[in-house]
Structure formats: structure tokens, C-alpha cells
Amino acid sequence: MILQLSSCFSPTDLDVIQEVARETDFYHGEHTAGRAAKQVKQNQQADSVATKGMLSMVEQRLLKNDLFLQATRPAKFVRLMLSRYQSGMYYGNHVDEAVIDNQRTDISFTLFLSDSTDYQGGELVLADHSGDRAWKLPAGELVLYPSTYLHRVNPVTDGERLVIVGWLTSRIRDPIQREMLFDLELSLRGEFDANGKTEQYDRLSKVRNNLLRYWLDS
Numbered sequence: 001m002i003l004q005l006s007s008c009f010s011p012t013d014l015d016v017i018q019e020v021a022r023e024t025d026f027y028h029g030e031h032t033a034g035r036a037a038k039q040v041k042q043n044q045q046a047d048s049v050a051t052k053g054m055l056s057m058v059e060q061r062l063l064k065n066d067l068f069l070q071a072t073r074p075a076k077f078v079r080l081m082l083s084r085y086q087s088g089m090y091y092g093n094h095v096d097e098a099v100i101d102n103q104r105t106d107i108s109f110t111l112f113l114s115d116s117t118d119y120q121g122g123e124l125v126l127a128d129h130s131g132d133r134a135w136k137l138p139a140g141e142l143v144l145y146p147s148t149y150l151h152r153v154n155p156v157t158d159g160e161r162l163v164i165v166g167w168l169t170s171r172i173r174d175p176i177q178r179e180m181l182f183d184l185e186l187s188l189r190g191e192f193d194a195n196g197k198t199e200q201y202d203r204l205s206k207v208r209n210n211l212l213r214y215w216l217d218s
């Protein structure tokens, strides 16, 4: 399941993030790529010490977003990184490392920080067996996807693309199980809103809670 999230961040949050991005040094991004990904990675990443506080604010905002919680069932953030793509930069096809800092990566996300009119190109492309799908969202919106996807960032041909990329471990490692729980949760809420605490609602919530007991890692 690929999910787009808006309204996780206030205009003030975005100002804080942009301000940190303006004041921080960026380095060539190759040192955080695996062997093969290095060959196709042409971007810049911010100094991790300078961005630490801002990135933990981003984590806190996400952990307060109900849709994010339901879609990801987070156990732990693995890493967040501020990345910049200037004209000519790109990140070719790759699949993210399965383990980063000794933690399994289940879900990857991109939080877009530049307005889509501020740069040309720079789409995040998720490759699926049914074809490619390109994502270029307004500033403040986020796309999250299972870390199992092959993906790339198209070359930025003009302007600057600023994003925060992140990875997390989910308490439900299987993306299919995660999606079923997500659908079930939304159905439960719909049923409750429409008809209240009906017999259907009770039985559905029994299924939801017991599936969680079976599938949660801990």
C-alpha cells in the first residue's frame, strides 16, 4: 500500500524545517548508500548533528498523526535524513537497505519540502510490476511506501528539491497484513460512525483485535 498524507505539518513546522535547511551544511550523499546504490546516487545530505532536533520534531508530528499510525504501526524510526537535489542531481533505481543501523526497514517515506513549482523533474518514481508511478507532492505532504519497492528520483533539471526521507520498522512486518489491518480499521470507523456500536461492529472489532494479537511482532 502506498499512502499519501497531508496536514501532518503546520506552516510554522515547515518554516522551522526550511530554516534549518538554509543554515546547515550539505555533503555528497554517497556515504549512506549501499555498494550498488552508491553508483546511482547523486544528491546531498545535511549534517546529521545540525538536523537532529528538527528531525525529532518531524518524528513527533508523525507519531501524532492518526492515519500515519494506522498505516505504519510503527515500532521505531530507523533513520530520518534531510536531502537536497540541485540541478543535475538524481538518485537512480535502487531498493533501500533491508537493515540500517541494525534495524529492519519496513516502510520508507518522503516528506516533500519544496513547492513543486520550485523545481523541474525530481519526481520520486515507485516501480511496480504494473508500471511506474511518479510522485511530486506539494510542500508539507508525504508519501509512504513499503521498503520492498524498487524506486528512483528523476533528475532535477532546474531549481532545488528539498525533502526529508525516512525509514521505520513496523510492528507488522508484512505489508499485506498491514494493509488488511488498515482497511479493517477504516471499515470499523465507518460502521461506527454510520450505525454506532452494532453487533457487526462488535464482531469486526473482535477480528481486528485478534488479528493484531496474532500479527504484532511484540
Ligand SMILES: O=C(O)CCC(=O)C(=O)O
Pocket: 083, 091, 096, 110, 124, 151, 152, 153, 163, 165
Ligand atoms: O528523495 C526521495 O524522494 C527518495 C530518496 C531515496 O530513495 C533514498 O534516499 O533512499
Ligand SMILES: [Fe+2]
Pocket: 094, 095, 096, 151
Ligand atoms: Fe531509496
